[in-house]
Amino acid sequence: MGFGSHLENPGSEFRPPASRQAFPRERLEANQMIIILNDRDQPWPSGMHRKNAIVSIVIGDAYQTAWNAGCKNTWVAYADKYEYDIIIVSYYIDNSDRGRSRSPAWQKLLVLDQPWARQYERIVLVDADIVCSKTAPNILDSVPDHRKVGLSVSSDQLSADEKHIYFERLHKTRHGGMDAEILWGFYQENVFKDYGIISGGAPMFNTGVMVLSPQEHNNLLLRTYEKEDRGRLYEQPYLSQALFAEKIFHKISSRFNWGVLELIVLYIPQFYLASMSVADVKTIMPQLLNELDKAYFLHFCGCPTMYFGFSTLIGSMVEAA
Numbered sequence: 001m002g003f004g005s006h007l008e009n010p011g012s013e014f015r016p017p018a019s020r021q022a023f024p025r026e027r028l029e030a031n032q033m034i035i036i037l038n039d040r041d042q043p044w045p046s047g048m049h050r051k052n053a054i055v056s057i058v059i060g061d062a063y064q065t066a067w068n069a070g071c072k073n074t075w076v077a078y079a080d081k082y083e084y085d086i087i088i089v090s091y092y093i094d095n096s097d098r099g100r101s102r103s104p105a106w107q108k109l110l111v112l113d114q115p116w117a118r119q120y121e122r123i124v125l126v127d128a129d130i131v132c133s134k135t136a137p138n139i140l141d142s143v144p145d146h147r148k149v150g151l152s153v154s155s156d157q158l159s160a161d162e163k164h165i166y167f168e169r170l171h172k173t174r175h176g177g178m179d180a181e182i183l184w185g186f187y188q189e190n191v192f193k194d195y196g197i198i199s200g201g202a203p204m205f206n207t208g209v210m211v212l213s214p215q216e217h218n219n220l221l222l223r224t225y226e227k228e229d230r231g232r233l234y235e236q237p238y239l240s241q242a243l244f245a246e247k248i249f250h251k252i253s254s255r256f257n258w259g260v261l262e263l264i265v266l267y268i269p270q271f272y273l274a275s276m277s278v279a280d281v282k283t284i285m286p287q288l289l290n291e292l293d294k295a296y297f298l299h300f301c302g303c304p305t306m307y308f309g310f311s312t313l314i315g316s317m318v319e320a321a
Contacts, residue, residue: 033079034072034086040093044116052140053085053120054078055111057093058128059104062308064090067128070311074132082138084124087116094225105207105234109225112218120214122146127208129300129307130257131314136296139256143211148250149220149243150211154204154236155262156254160184162266169265169272195230195237202244207236208299209257211250220248258295261302263287271306281309 035045054075058067067088079086092099093110108125111117124139143150158166164180167187175183192199212221220242227238243249265272268284281288288310292298300307 033084034076034088036088036090039091049119050083050085051120052083052122052124053087053117054124054126055087055089055108055117056126056128057089057104057107057111059090059092059107063128066308066311069315070307071128071131074134075126077134078132078136082140085120102229103234105236106225106229108207109221109235109239112212112214112221117214117218123212123214125207125210125212126297127299127301129304130208131292131298131300131310133292133296133298135293136256139209139211139252139296142252142256143250145250146213147216148248149217150250150252151205151207151209151243152252152254152257154206155259157258158262158266162262166262166265169269191233192237192241195233197237197241199241200245202241203251204233204237205240205243205249206257206259206299206301207239208301209297211252217248220246253296255294255296258291258298259302260288260291260298260300260306263291264303264306274305276303276305276309278309278312281306282313285310285313 033050056067058064075086078084089107089111092104093107093114094100099107111125112123117123122140139150155163155166160180163184164175164178167183168174188204189199191204192202221239224235224239224242227235268287271280271284274280288298288306300310
């Protein structure tokens with residue numbers, strides 16, 4: 001599986017094509033920028049590398065095949081335009097029982113501690129279920145201070161009234177008489193409390209896209225990794241509170257982490273929590289492509305079967321072209 005907040009089950013329809021190995025063991029070449037790491041003992045490829053990298057944890061055949069079909073070409077175009085290496089980690093960095101028992105979301109907190117990470121000035125951690133828009137600007141321009149972690153606030157793409165409706169539909173309740181901003185703050189505060197955290201006013205960041213410096217932020221991520229998993233947001237509440245308390249966050253546009261789940265809950269609620277077939281996804285492709293046009297990075301967090309279907313359809317379109 002990939003990582004993110006998985007609110008529905010992946011379902012059984014999506015399977016990697018039998019004729020295609022998701023990630024061959026050799027290095028994949030795409031303008032000399034993609035490095036696939038299949039295990040910790042794999043030699044680091046020789047040759048010139050760029051000074052910044054996009055890194056993702058992509059574990060499991062389903063997510064690897066989906067990334068190849070639906071994301072890879074968009075990442076390569078983005079990395080080529082702004083001169084990044086792309087590094088795909090397809091194994092558990094922490095292969096202990098504890099490491100494998102938790103969501104792969106936790107594994108990204110170990111990326112900056114890898115020897116190969118130290119050669120990069122900055123690393124952009126990107127979840128495996130994200131598609132890059134062809135119009136997206138360079139995310140590093142949004143985070144000029146290397147000492148800060150650049151990331152978006154969760155659901156920041158929504159207006160106050162949309163957040164009100166989003167909350168009501170997620171929790172199947174009605175709070176028509178309550179101020180929308182107060183309700184949203186109450187919701188966020190309760191999420192922190194579920195993790196045993198006093199937020200102190202911290203926003204809930206979405207850690208699916210983070211701009212990091214290996215020299216500045218490794219210890220922060222390692223400290224967070226030691227926390228216990230308490231829910232479907234995995235490391236996100238812990239990291240949000242730490243970034244806020246230590247004043248080392250830099251808020252960036254929500255367009256760099258534009259959630260599909262918000263679209264579904266607000267405008268296509270019949271598909272919320274549904275295990276979607278490729279045929280189902282095809283019926284909403286115009287809406288998804290419209291969201292991609294609005295986004296810089298379109299994030300399928302919480303919508304795995306939709307992501308699988310979208311990637312299958314995009315892959316078919318590329319093969320047919």
